[in-house]
Amino acid sequence: MTAQASTTSTPTTPAIDLRRVSFGYAGKPVAEDVSLAIHPGEVVALLGPNGSGKSTLVRGLLGLNDHLAGEAIVLGTPLADLHDRSRLGYVPQRHTLSGSVRSTVREVIATGQLASRPWWRRATQEDRETVHRAADTVGLADRLEADVATLSGGQQRRVLIARALAAQPDVLIMDEPTAGVDAANQDVLAAVMHRLAGLGVTMLIVTHELAALRGIVDRIVEMDSGHVSFDGTPLAYAERQASVSRAADAGGHGHHHHYDEHEDGTDERDGTGLVGGMGPLDGSVEGRTG
Numbered sequence: 673m674t675a676q677a678s679t680t681s682t683p684t685t686p687a688i689d690l691r692r693v694s695f696g697y698a699g700k701p702v703a704e705d706v707s708l709a710i711h712p713g714e715v716v717a718l719l720g721p722n723g724s725g726k727s728t729l730v731r732g733l734l735g736l737n738d739h740l741a742g743e744a745i746v747l748g749t750p751l752a753d754l755h756d757r758s759r760l761g762y763v764p765q766r767h768t769l770s771g772s773v774r775s776t777v778r779e780v781i782a783t784g785q786l787a788s789r790p791w792w793r794r795a796t797q798e799d800r801e802t803v804h805r806a807a808d809t810v811g812l813a814d815r816l817e818a819d820v821a822t823l824s825g826g827q828q829r830r831v832l833i834a835r836a837l838a839a840q841p842d843v844l845i846m847d848e849p850t851a852g853v854d855a856a857n858q859d860v861l862a863a864v865m866h867r868l869a870g871l872g873v874t875m876l877i878v879t880h881e882l883a884a885l886r887g888i889v890d891r892i893v894e895m896d897s898g899h900v901s902f903d904g905t906p907l908a909y910a911e912r913q914a915s916v917s918r919a920a921d922a923g924g925h926g927h928h929h930h931y932d933e934h935e936d937g938t939d940e941r942d943g944t945g946l947v948g949g950m951g952p953l954d955g956s957v958e959g960r961t962g
């Protein structure tokens with residue numbers, strides 16, 4: 673296991689528990705009145721239009737902006753009292769590794785352990801094994817000595833995921849992990865996330881590309897204008913999107929459906945890519961480079 677369930681949380685204790693929370697900047701709320709509980713092992717996709725407050729919400733959980741209202745309990749501890757930030761793994765938005773500093777994949781992944789290790793303690797054999805396991809989980813175990821500047825954008829994203837995993841976080845927060853990555857590399861990243869989900873890693877994934885995460889996500893939370901506008905299963909979300917599109921269709925063209933409807937009432941134009949598919953991308957990411 674690269675990441676593990678918290679030893680201090682029981683299954684009934686949410687990993688993240690927000691009650692009417694507002695986060696924002698300079699005293700001004702951006703994500704407002706958010707109530708949300710994420711349980712250990714859950715994989716939650718956070719959706720919403722640009723500027724709806726998704727990044728503000730996840731950055732708030734990391735203590736990177738102002739907590740303005742409500743109660744935020746993270747890993748059983750009020751946010752303000754959570755001193756061991758390494759328990760939350762973070763893969764930032766649209767971030768690749770700069771080529772200005774030469775570092776190997778191994779070195780970059782190992783920096784993920786710095787926050788959780790006292791400065792005077794050198795890396796142990798166990799730390800090195802954790803780095804290796806993190807690299808293996810993202811399919812880069814054979815590239816540990818490569819200069820990160822020589823890797824593709826998709827591979828660099830995987831290095832950043834491995835860096836977060838190297839701290840053995842209880843929760844992994846990813847901000848648009850598949851954005852700006854070509855389709856083949858999206859598949860590889862989705863396979864990595866599928867593998868992490870199989871390991872029981874709790875994940876909160878900000879994304880605009882839900883179809884890429886089909887079969888991985890347990891739950892969808894949608895934000896609109898700083899507020900939570902949907903919270904439910906992928907199926908319920910797809911059904912809602914389908915009924916929205918049916919209503920639009922009926923409004924625009926009378927009562928005729930212009931596309932096939934399945935017996936269960938779902939249709940193929942739900943726009944989410946979630947209906948009618950099994951989880952993709954089982955198995956190994958080895959041999960699929962990007």
Ligand SMILES: Nc1ncnc2c1ncn2[C@@H]1O[C@H](COP(=O)(O)OP(=O)(O)OP(=O)(O)O)[C@@H](O)[C@H]1O
Pocket residue numbers: 697702720721722723724725726727728729
């Ligand atoms: N550092 C900041 N200081 C002040 N305001 C900010 C800051 N970052 C974001 N905002 C404001 O918060 C609003 C919501 O931004 P946020 O990044 O949370 O949205 P988002 O849903 O993540 O959007 P996107 O999909 O584009 O990443 C923005 O309209 C912006 O005005």
